[in-house]
Amino acid sequence: xxxxxxxxxxxxxxxxxxxxxxxxxxxxxxxxxxxxxxxxxxxxxxxxxxxxxxxxxxxxxxxxxxxxxxxxxxxxxxxxxxxxxxxxxxxxxxxxxxxxxxxxxxxxxxxxxxxxxxxxxxxxxxxxxxxxxxxxxxxxxxxxxxxxxxxxxxxxxxxxxxxxxxxxxxxxxxxxxxxxxxxxxxxxxxxxxxxxxxxxxxxxxxxxxxxxxxxxxxxxxxxxxxxxxxxxxxxxxxxxxxxxxxxxxxxxxxxxxxxxxxxxxxxxxxxxxxxxx
Amino acid sequence: xxxxxxxxxxxxxxxxxxxxxxxxxxxxxxxxxxxxxxxxxxxxxxxxxxxxxxxxxxxxxxxxxxxxxxxxxxxxxxxxxxxxxxxxxxxxxxxxxxxxxxxxxxxxxxxxxxxxxxxxxxxxxxxxxxxxxxxxxxxxxxxxxxxxxxxxxxxxxxxxxxxxxxxxxxxxxxxxxxxxxxxxxxxxxxxxxxxxxxxxxxxxxxxxxxxxxxxxxxxxxxxxxxxxxxxxxxxxxxxxxxxxxxxxxxxxxxxxxxxxxxxxxxxxxxxxxxxxxxxxxxxxxxxxxxxx
Numbered sequence: 326x327x328x329x330x331x332x333x334x335x336x337x338x339x340x341x342x343x344x345x346x347x348x349x350x351x352x353x354x355x356x357x358x359x360x361x362x363x364x365x366x367x368x369x370x371x372x373x374x375x376x377x378x379x380x381x382x383x384x385x386x387x388x389x390x391x392x393x394x395x396x397x398x399x400x401x402x403x404x405x406x407x408x409x410x411x412x413x414x415x416x417x418x419x420x421x422x423x424x425x426x427x428x429x430x431x432x433x434x435x436x437x438x439x440x441x442x443x444x445x446x447x448x449x450x451x452x453x454x455x456x457x458x459x460x461x462x463x464x465x466x467x468x469x470x471x472x473x474x475x476x477x478x479x480x481x482x483x484x485x486x487x488x489x490x491x492x493x494x495x496x497x498x499x500x501x502x503x504x505x506x507x508x509x510x511x512x513x514x515x516x517x518x519x520x521x522x523x524x525x526x527x528x529x530x531x532x533x534x535x536x537x538x539x540x541x542x543x544x545x546x547x548x549x550x551x552x553x554x555x556x557x558x559x560x561x562x563x564x565x566x567x568x569x570x571x572x573x574x575x576x577x578x579x580x581x582x583x584x585x586x587x588x589x590x591x592x593x594x595x596x597x598x599x600x601x602x
Numbered sequence: 603x604x605x606x607x608x609x610x611x612x613x614x615x616x617x618x619x620x621x622x623x624x625x626x627x628x629x630x631x632x633x634x635x636x637x638x639x640x641x642x643x644x645x646x647x648x649x650x651x652x653x654x655x656x657x658x659x660x661x662x663x664x665x666x667x668x669x670x671x672x673x674x675x676x677x678x679x680x681x682x683x684x685x686x687x688x689x690x691x692x693x694x695x696x697x698x699x700x701x702x703x704x705x706x707x708x709x710x711x712x713x714x715x716x717x718x719x720x721x722x723x724x725x726x727x728x729x730x731x732x733x734x735x736x737x738x739x740x741x742x743x744x745x746x747x748x749x750x751x752x753x754x755x756x757x758x759x760x761x762x763x764x765x766x767x768x769x770x771x772x773x774x775x776x777x778x779x780x781x782x783x784x785x786x787x788x789x790x791x792x793x794x795x796x797x798x799x800x801x802x803x804x805x806x807x808x809x810x811x812x813x814x815x816x817x818x819x820x821x822x823x824x825x826x827x828x829x830x831x832x833x834x835x836x837x838x839x840x841x842x843x844x845x846x847x848x849x850x851x852x853x854x855x856x857x858x859x860x861x862x863x864x865x866x867x868x869x870x871x872x873x874x875x876x877x878x879x880x881x882x883x884x885x886x887x888x889x890x891x892x893x894x
Contacts, residue, residue, distance in 0.1 A: 370740070372740075372758075374758075378855075379852045379855035379856055380855060381855070381856060381858075385855070385856035386661065386852060386853060386856045388645050388646070388649065388660075389649065389651075389660065390660050390661045390664070412758050414758075414759075414842070415842055415844070415848075415852060416842045417840060417842060420840070420841075420842075423723075424842075427723055427726075427727050428727065428731075429726070429762075508851075509851060509854065509855050510855060511854045511855060511858045511860050512860070514858065515860050518636065601856060601857060602642055602857060
């Protein structure tokens with residue numbers, strides 16, 4: 326009996342010790358995770374590094390070479406609320422996710438639409454804005470069309486930016502048309518201005534702006550966007566602390582009405598146009 | 603300077619050339635839908651800052667300066683590497699020859715774009731991180747940061763700049779190696795023998811007899827290589843180093859002034875390379891005169 330009792334007590338003590346050690350380990354793992362989280366490093370460094378690519382009117386350069394735009398406002402405000410400096414790292418769109426994953430910057434604030442494919446590589450915050458793909462058509466090559474289906478012809482050419490959701494939308498909604506991809510928006514736009522493409526797909530409101538700017542060549546077949554897409558910040562995977570802070574920041578700014586007010590200024594007005602040209 | 607004589611053939615050629623340029627202008631003007639806005643361009647080169655009360659370089663000029671800084675750094679590193687590897691390629695030691703040959707064949711046979719990407723991700727992710735380069739630069743004293751800003755790049759983009767310059771140096775170095783090797787091997791064997799007969803050591807023969815002769819022969823191809831360096835530096839725009847091409851493309855994304863910007867960028871590159879060509883020609887003639 327005594328031996329049995331001894332075994333019981335030993336087992337109990339053993340179990341308690343394992344529990345204590347385990348929870349201590351869990352505690353230290355948690356601490357370590359928190360220490361290694363992006364947001365902690367941002368605070369220690371005192372600088373938030375933001376990856377973005379130039380894209381009117383999300384992020385663009387004014388005549389003095391400073392960055393302005395919707396994303397720039399968002400990133401600046403975020404950094405200000407975190408109490409750190411902001412540093413923009415202009416990066417080509419096609420390589421922006423690899424650059425985030427390899428630590429060239431802390432977060433992508435670049436009007437990035439959340440797609441499942443991208444989500445497998447990065448974590449997205451809750452949406453801070455919604456966008457959609459719109460199309461603008463060439464007057465000389467494809468005049469007088471008014472529905473999306475009209476453009477789905479095998480003798481039509483669609484221009485879009487490499488790696489963008491515009492390219493995906495073109496593949497999905499205009500599968501018969503020939504898709505040509507360019508590294509930048511202006512190059513894709515030039516293609517349609519030169520009468521080499523019938524349609525140009527890009528995030529709204531850029532197609533509408535371009536139709537206003539080139540009334541002789543371009544027209545908007547319809548006002549709606551062909552997709553509705555949430556746009557979010559992208560951070561490296563497995564970093565719950567950073568995600569939590571960004572998510573709550575976005576929710577707050579949304580409820581305050583600040584995000585909507587900024588979006589209205591950049592997307593529905595052209596008040597900023599004189600800063601760019 | 604030789605004097606030019608303009609004959610009938612030259613006149614015909616000039617007329618044809620002018621017609622070609624005129625036709626191009628017509629195509630752009632009439633057939634392509636493009637509104638030229640050259641008046642917008644000067645301010646992207648430089649503008650008058652009222653707060654500071656002086657002229658400030660805007661992004662195209664900033665890009666030009668960055669290209670010059672990258673090219674100078676890459677040329678210096680590439681020349682040192684090329685000279686060492688060129689000597690290795692002509693050395694008597696089989697191991698050194700193997701090293702030089704391996705380097706040249708590896709680098710020369712890869713597209714520079716691939717090299718840039720490999721080196722960028724490898725260098726700034728592993729080497730720079732292990733060395734703690736980023737933090738070191740960020741925490742460097744202010745005066746050092748200012749020096750770096752003038753001579754190299756913004757502290758925040760330092761590792762990208764460095765990996766860009768090193769990649770170009772590696773790439774150009776392979777060609778310089780071959781130029782140096784060709785120069786050394788072009789010196790007649792009799793020169794080596796004569797120097798040997800004078801009782802000079804191998805190093806002395808190289809330094810006093812062979813290299814000076816080789817040098818005058820490699821000046822033209824070397825100048826061509828330096829000019830190439832400036833042009834090749836545009837490739838690092840893919841890793842978002844803010845040199846001239848990258849700045850031009852960023853500006854295009856903002857303003858959609860595609861043609862004006864590409865033409866201005868082309869002129870800026872040309873002004874750099876042409877200046878270098880002229881300097882190289884001067885050096886050639888002065889060397890030729892000095893050596894008779």
